[in-house]
Amino acid sequence: MGRKPTISRDGLLTIAEEIVNADGPQTLTIDALAKAAGISKGGVQYAFASKDDLIRALVDRWTTQFDALIPDVQTVGPIGFVRAYIAAMRSSQAVIGAKMAGLMIAYMQNPKNRLSTVQWYSAILEKMGDTQEARTAKAAFLAVEGLFALRIWGVESNLDWQSQLDDIEAIFLDHTFGKDQQSPQPDR
Incomplete structure (x- = not known):
């Protein structure tokens, strides 16, 4: 025993x-x-x-926690998904800033991990579809991901994360609902 x-x-x-x-x-x-x-x-x-297995397990844990915060694109549509995605990014900023930056760089050095990440993004973008609404949602999603990439590379120290998310969300909602139309309030 x-x-x-x-x-x-x-x-x-x-x-x-x-x-x-x-x-x-x-x-x-x-x-x-x-x-x-x-x-x-x-x-x-x-x-x-190995250390690589440890890093993969940490990233998998954080990804699972993050994925629990966002609905399936096909359930809420591209607009609802991006709004929820922005809200999830807001609420997880401490995790992203403190933990992810250096470990994501190490994580992405493994080709298997890169493939898994590409598959995750590809699935989301495919589920969004190709309507005008979906293209608008994809542009906002990619802007948020660009901000996330800047955080990974340490550029966020020069940016106010919340203000940048506010700007992306405002442009997205203005484009989606029009400046003169009343847009639904984002979940915060």
């Missing part, structure tokens, strides 16, 4: 997030995680075979 694990894979991910938040993504190593969790390096490697 084997020894009962003292910490779960999910518990290790929580500790890994704490390391990233406290000291930055460059300090996340298998050794650092083992030390912070109070277990052996082998214990960490039992849960995550």
